[in-house]
Amino acid sequence: MIPRNLAANPRLSHWVSVRPDGTVDVRCGKVELGQGILTALAQIAADELDVAYDRIRMVPATTDSSPDEGLTAGSRSIEDSGAALRQVGAEVRAVFLAAAAKVLDSSELSVVDGLINDTVSYWDLLDDVDLDVEATGAVEPKPVAERKVMGTSPGRLDIPDKVYGRARFIHDLSLPGMLYGRAVRPPSRGATLVSLDTSKAAELDGVVEIVRDGDFLGVIADREETAVRAAGLLRCEWAERDSLPDVDAMPEFLMSRRTEDVTIVDESTSDDAVTTVAATYSRPYLSHASMAPSCGVARWDGDKLELWTHSQGLHPLRLDICRSLGVAIDQVTLHHVEGAGAYGHNGADDAAFDAVLLARAVNGRPVQVVWSRADELGWAPFGAAMAVHIEADLDAVGEVVAWRHDLYSNGHVSRPGFFAAPALLGSQLRTGTPPPVSMDPPFANGGGSERNSVPLYTFPGQRITKHRLLEMPLRTSSLRALGAYANVFAIESFVDELAFRAGVDPVRYRLRHLSDERARAVITAAADAAGWSRRGEGWGFAFARYSHHGAYCAVVAEVEAETSVRVKRLTLAVDAGAVVSPDGLRNQVEGGAIQSTSWTVKEQVRFDRSRVTSTDWESYPILRFSEVPEVEVVIVDRPDRPSLGAGETAQGPTAAAIANALHSALDVRVRDLPLTPAAIIAAL
Template structure:
């Protein structure tokens, strides 16, 4: 055994769960059960977490079973959000597994009276030969209630076949999804009922009438459950629930507030309180050579391909909920308060659903199915939303506008930068003291939503996320106005405010370089000190053969940011081609996320983040009519298709000695910035409003 001593990672989770036994269980021979509060939401975290444990204990990955987000036994690691799962959840498990390794080695040396022992796939080796000991035998004699922080840990050697093992684990995850049965939607419980909620035409609609008698006379219908404006059908079979809810919808008479189309800027007009989020230096003394850019986005839908789903069983005063929520413990706290139950009477068990890109309707559907389970005690109830619910019932991603102003010095430096942000709020999740569920306010005995908030700056902020650029700026000011009281429920979606802020900053950087007659990438590099930042910008430039030349129809643009100024670095170049509509045939990205745990996973996150950001930017908008989102189906909410995606090339430039960082949210802002830069080069627009549909772009060019 080598004696390459190492210090263990420290995380917030380890403070709350300091013992090896909080994280790892060796009670089943041949298997290591790893507990995590970080859950699979389509980002592939389960694979990265299993690798971390396998490597620390020199185990084959198939032996590592992950129990994530189960309030019966997993640690509470808050929400799986903010691209922190590898950084926090992974490092916590790594520390626990390394401490377990050290404990096993110490015990084995004692038992074998040997100087050097090692581990290989659970077996204890002495002089490279197997002994009678393995980690499961050792664990049965040891109390693993040992503080992780007290372990003296040596660095495990590199595992043979780890890359092949990772490829197999990644491939098997794909196989499981092709084969069916991998999702919460696939759970079948004995004696299970199926539910569907009636379409809610407006978040504040009143249900005047629904023909319960006719609906309950339909085949298989157990009941039409109605509580205020919350109404759902419950049936023996799913097909029966679908037929019944269609009938119920057709007989329902709703009282909805009227009103025409409301533009995002009108809805954000209530944002009057100015909050200064960052301030350095004196902007007034920076001079008068200014450029200004503005980037706006409308409300967006999460638009997962699968609809939100949850199951619940209410029995003998206890509630069990199966949910794909990002924060199982937070969901439990919210449910306990909303349902007036003791938290100890509720178990929440996480099961993956289709892709989660932020605070979607997972919590909402879980609350709704709990209400229905309470109405049918003793029988499990499964509720899946329909497409219209998926697009309109959950939270929307906030509309926002970010305006960036750069003041240039006589010497061509950035003397000052200021950002002015107007946004809908980015945080409305349930949690302790916050029983915030879509249907709460609809009930006869309403459960009000907790007020909307913004994530604190320590968590990267919300509307102001990435409003402070990594560029050297001289004086700096970031101010925001948030429409906390907007009559729509908005909450976090991937990258939060970083998407629009980075786009606005990069658009202003283009304008500033133009003002100086300077190459836009050279101008950026001149204002970047961080070598990791410079490397991704240079790499993206070189990969793409960047040029400012344009034939009037195609142009390239670059966007860059370090997510939250403390996570992954990403630079993106897009090539934009303007024909009948704007298309992006090619995209290059360079990213630095430090140590890469799962290379294909990271590449996939960058590619996927880039495509989703292009989809938002080119196609997506939730129109608001009379205070309600008007997107009943995919025809009203088109997203990017196979025929519209660019050819993408991604390079990773990080150093494996740097700590691992998440990759799921690093590309969205840089892609918007790159797109804005390229569109500016083509059309000279310093103010952009996405989506850049043919109509949208034409309107902006006419002014």
């Protein structure tokens, strides 16, 4: 069977080009976010093509020539793009072998690094081979035992430039005649521009253009610092209104609004219940908080647009740009250039559209737009605040006989290309249209708010209900793990509470209610690696399988809690099926655990009734390097099983393990994130 991403882009030449110099260009629709995906895909391609890893050149994605694989999201790149490239590699190899069989007049052929029977190479056969054909699905990829590059950890393709400070990021991009732009934001959501005085800014030497289109406002200058200064000199009068809820009462707000209700699971319940226990958990709005702010570079040439962006979805972004400006798809070309990692829908798409709007005013010259830190923390889409209420009915001996899970959240997707109206900030400011109400992907594809809301445990009588808010105080969209972070935090905290109530060790309690052998193996591996049997106070445990289709992950957290919560050590075990790159997998899981630690103990978007107020690193603190815990990652390799996505698997279990460890340390159950001193005092 042809993998779905290959079925959507079936022509082999769209994926692979073999060059006369002995290199192989590989194109895919997935983009590098710092997660190492292009390295892993290069390994897969090298294996199936039977060429050395260092011959592979991963070509950055572009809408002109790369296969359209949608978004780089959902921890699906290895599963989907990896499967497509494996099949492509197998079929390209077969095409070259068929050509070699004719040249050598032999059917007994073997390949070593592109050399067939020590006689003729792929690059010798270029005139005899046509890759401009569609995949057939008739060629079987290699069995596991014959893969040589997969399972090793070659040097990452993207790391040398970053280590040696060479130009690699979009912020480093320098085009001939480039100008610099800055967008000027309203002071708050829904504010409208009443009056504008541009005289001071226009007098500044180096200012090229001041652009106003509706409530979209920006400046263009010949130097970046001039654009920043000019933006500050614009005198704007805005009409504002209060539109935001009480930041310190988010669970109550979320659980009291108008919602679209969807039942995910509805099983029959038992009549044996004698006790019902319940708890409500919450997470705040979260920012992507990338170390570098978003950036875009655009250039118009007549009615043709060329755009450089670190968007995770080139084709959906192109669609929204075309709809916003009324231009045809074939007039617009997008190129991916790496930016700071985001793992979700941050400001990259919006910064790109800012550049598009400003560059239109200076047709023929490229314009770079870099967001400010206040833009990034105040105006990029946020991860949605969530409230989760769980109830369990217990029988006379304390066993669960019914489980109910109600989650309240905005949707987790407002990416470009998914709505009838453009979802770009600049488009909304131009037209005065509000952002679309965020939606969720279908549950069959992992869902959004409801992601990981169905526990793997064999609890009977499960009823899971999603309540998606139909109003949106703040723009929300995809942030790493989507709803899984809050749902797993809630489920695994509640399971710990049930284990404590039953007087049973938390690990044994979980194993008692799990039939999935891979889940049991991961739990045991984490407990053994951490030395769970010798644990003391301040230890916590949690487990989940990401999105029910991705990697399994179990976490042991060790914390200290004095004036604040300090996470000392995290031990994680992960089963991601067949491992492409062990080092890459460890990096992903370790990075996810550290980011989740930051969310769990520190991060929260703050706002008053009209404005986001957490717009710098003081008001939106993230984990400092001095606060990063020791992290150990144990890999449970399954070379005979399909590879599973692991980029988001650590987020939820890490949060719950830290919260459970805090309960162990202080005998206090904190159910509202982040686990700040104020939250601990409130729980007391």
